Amino acid sequence: MLYIVPTPIGNLEDMTIRGINILKEVDVVYAEDTRTSQRLFKHFNIETPLRSFHSFNEHKVVKNIVDEIKSGKKIALVSDAGTPAISDPGFLLSRACRESEVKVICLPGATAFVPALVSSGLPCDKFHFEGFLPHKKGRQTRWKFLGTLDETFILYESPHRLIKCLEEAVEFCGERRQASVARELSKVFEEVKSGSLNQLIDYYKSDGVVKGEIVIVVSGKEPELKKKKNKYSDQEEE
Numbered sequence: 529m530l531y532i533v534p535t536p537i538g539n540l541e542d543m544t545i546r547g548i549n550i551l552k553e554v555d556v557v558y559a560e561d562t563r564t565s566q567r568l569f570k571h572f573n574i575e576t577p578l579r580s581f582h583s584f585n586e587h588k589v590v591k592n593i594v595d596e597i598k599s600g601k602k603i604a605l606v607s608d609a610g611t612p613a614i615s616d617p618g619f620l621l622s623r624a625c626r627e628s629e630v631k632v633i634c635l636p637g638a639t640a641f642v643p644a645l646v647s648s649g650l651p652c653d654k655f656h657f658e659g660f661l662p663h664k665k666g667r668q669t670r671w672k673f674l675g676t677l678d679e680t681f682i683l684y685e686s687p688h689r690l691i692k693c694l695e696e697a698v699e700f701c702g703e704r705r706q707a708s709v710a711r712e713l714s715k716v717f718e719e720v721k722s723g724s725l726n727q728l729i730d731y732y733k734s735d736g737v738v739k740g741e742i743v744i745v746v747s748g749k750e751p752e753l754k755k756k757k758n759k760y761s762d763q764e765e766e
């Protein structure tokens with residue numbers, strides 16, 4: 529079977545005991561960046577061999593990995609941070625395993641969007657995960673779609689595009705929308721800032737250069753106040 533193992537998004541204490549044990553037990557760990565994972569392995573005394581699995585070679589190596597697992601090798605997949613396949617390589621391998629009837633077990637664990645969503649204070653009973661928007665082509669189309677959503681949506685964005693992204697949110701969703709920016713989650717300078725989109729733009733413009741990793745959470749469209757006739761009067765109720 530294939531184990532998909534989340535790794536910390538900042539704080540190494542977020543690595544689970546089960547994750548460490550699986551990474552020690554398997555024969556090979558495929559990693560997005562073997563040097564990044566090597567540092568994690570050193571910290572937890574994991575000596576399992578690492579091999580590369582990233583967006584540039586995943587199409588090529590997926591079949592080999594499935595064959596390795598079928599021949600009896602125990603294999604795990606990690607990304608640089610968080611859960612593989614969430615805005616990271618992993619989907620192709622998970623799908624290929626399923627298609628070849630190889631069991632896929634994804635351990636629960638670190639990911640950036642869940643703490644960003646839950647700490648935003650915005651409704652999280654339903655939500656849409658968008659991840660990274662395309663930089664140029666297709667960006668407007670995605671924004672047009674996001675602007676129509678009733679539920680909270682989540683974006684991954686780089687810090688130098690934060691203000692541009694918040695301004696686009698105003699353009700496509702209106703300035704009244706509530707939002708939240710989660711920065712450096714689980715790290716020393718963790719900050720979760722909430723407010724209207726305009727308040728957030730003012731805050732980050734006055735804050736100088738924005739640094740660190742960022743998740744943007746935006747509330748959904750306000751439900752239209754339904755107008756219904758009060759059967760006892762001619763007035764409309766909201």
Ligand code: SAM
Binds near residue numbers: 614684711712714742
């Ligand atoms: N696989 C990861 C996950 O499960 O969340 C996501 C990987 S994606 C390449 C990296 C993006 O995740 C960053 O650009 C940022 O938007 C978000 N991210 C990762 N670590 C973060 C952190 N500590 N604080 C805030 N956002 C973070």
